[in-house]
């Protein structure tokens with residue numbers, strides 16, 4: 001038996017095998033490339049350090065703790081961090097991060113909504129509707145984003161009235177007036193009423209959250225009834241009632257804890273209420289419209305990728321067209337849509353760094369702009385910015401991968 | 413704009429280690445032209461004319477340096493920079509000299525590692541407002557929206573001024589003077605603030621300059637001057653003495669009209685002779701031809717001529733010499749002697 005387990009005589013390993021033996025060759029090439037890349041990176045890094053040293057600059061992050069000294073336009077970031085010019089460069093960077101997150105978040109939502117609607121409409125059999133969507137897509141996709149941002153911004157600042165025009169002049173009509181005494185569109189920003197949270201509003205918020213949860217639970221129950229018994233319960237109006245009625249009741253029971261503060265012209269500007277800066281609006285709209293045009297095409301491609309037989313089968317079963325779309329086509333199209341959609345989200349987030357063009361204080365404008373310029377720490381700031389956008393992108397990809405996994409075809 | 417910061421950083425990484433410390437003069441001579449950083453456009457200080465030829469008060473400093481090196485005032489490549497990109501452009505080596513109404517401050521000199529070669533305009537920060545606003549003092553600007561160019565010293569002064577006076581404002585960040593002007597004229601900001609000279613130059617280009625006033629407060633000292641990278645003292649010396657030559661020329665009565673004649677043969681003023689190269693070896697010590705200063709002065713005239721032609725009282729900008737008069741006329745211009 002022993003002769004059976006004997007292995008063939010082992011070949012001794014020769015160096016030339018690394019190149020000629022296909023078992024090793026790919027490994028050799030990979031190791032070789034890796035070494036080259038490492039040498040390249042080392043060379044660049046070394047060069048950078050030598051160059052900086054000869055300029056007398058050593059990479060150093062201590063500047064983050066020194067006083068920033070500049071002011072930032074009021075925005076969500078300054079509101080969260082309480083930033084003033086006495087804060088540090090690190091705080092200024094944080095303000096920028098919050099502002100970047102805000103515009104990216106709002107942009108992703110609006111771009112998705114626009115893209116899905118336009119994508120479906122683009123396939124409409126109505127000639128006018130589908131042509132209009134084509135014009136939208138081609139118009140936004142083929143013009144640089146920066147131009148759209150600047151265009152929208154300059155429409156706001158050139159066409160809208162100045163706060164001064166809202167001033168009441170004795171015996172004359174003022175040049176502009178507020179809408180319902182509550183909204184004002186000026187060439188600096190849009191002003192609207194803001195909620196003022198009085199005592200007891202915490203309870204109100206809790207009631208609101210609870211009723212939304214209840215509404216969602218009702219929806220689940222209705223679906224279960226539908227799938228189990230085929231009986232269709234009304235969906236929309238009970239959900240609205242469940243979500244809103246308790247809140248309205250609680251609002252009055254608690255003695256109206258939440259009131260509104262209205263914007264009012266005081267001095268040079270409006271005060272009170274909520275102010276949405278034109279820079280944010282312009283950036284948000286331009287980013288969403290631009291990315292939305294790409295998403296439109298992705299959605300269209302996704303829908304077209306679902307074979308026509310599916311639609312026919314659905315209508316043979318007597319489904320109405322919008323049900324067919326929602327229950328049959330879109331769920332299958334999603335699998336094709338999500339991966340390219342993810343990269344559009346990443347694009348949008350990174351494109352938000354064009355904010356500086358309209359003076360919106362995103363992280364590229366604070367950390368990568370003013371702080372960089374005032375301290376001269378270009379390398380450090382660029383490094384931090386790079387890492388930040390990398391982290392943001394990875395986070396978005398991670399969430400979208402989870403979503404993608406949940407949308408996979410479930411085999412039963 | 414965003415790109416040039418990035419490329420600047422990359423260029424810093426990619427250049428061979430020798431670049432930063434090499435003799436800038438040798439590089440400039442080998443290249444055959446001077447790379448000079450200027451504004452993106454500010455009337456009187458630096459802007460291309462109708463034919464695309466750069467002209468202005470700061471531009472003339474670039475031209476004088478190019479003339480001193482090459483004998484040709486046109487051997488300059490002008491690189492427009494914003495308040496934000498100018499320093500990266502200089503430290504990365506994209507430009508050899510930055511002549512762009514830049515304020516000499518401690519942190520720029522020491523922390524950012526630059527060498528200011530002198531002051532060519534003593535200035536201060538002011539505010540421009542529409543007359544219709546009825547504001548007479550900067551302290552009345554409580555709650556106002558103010559346009560401000562990012563990456564400037566004026567941005568920091570603005571924050572300090574409002575803080576010190578316990579009043580508030582909303583900044584609108586702009587990147588270039590053109591953008592600031594557009595926002596200001598559209599009424600997107602109540603006031604525009606920057607160096608008073610810049611405000612005067614900006615206002616001069618308005619359709620109705622008289623509808624706008626400069627408020628009386630000057631809230632800072634802004635000594636504006638050209639600068640070079642730290643670490644090449646020979647290059648800094650060359651630029652410093654070209655500027656000094658322009659200022660000294662005015663003091664000594666050398667003008668673009670008479671410089672050729674004065675340089676033809678030694679005069680009886682030894683300092684004039686040393687400047688114009690008819691006596692001593694000053695050109696050679698700077699690594700230049702003996703007639704370096706003759707070329708520099710012929711390019712655009714002496715300091716006074718440059719001032720009058722670009723921003724003086726007979727131009728639309730109409731700035732008085734004020735602090736920028738020679739010390740002999742009660743101003744601050746006082747060059748060290750050529751000795």
Ligand SMILES: N[C@@H](CCC(=O)N[C@@H](CS)C(=O)NCC(=O)O)C(=O)O
Nearest residue numbers: 451452453514515564565588589610
């Ligand atoms: N002196 C200040 C401000 C200089 C500055 O940027 N001034 C503006 C406004 S006058 C300018 O020249 N802009 C011209 C441009 O945008 O190219 C500094 O050095 O930071």
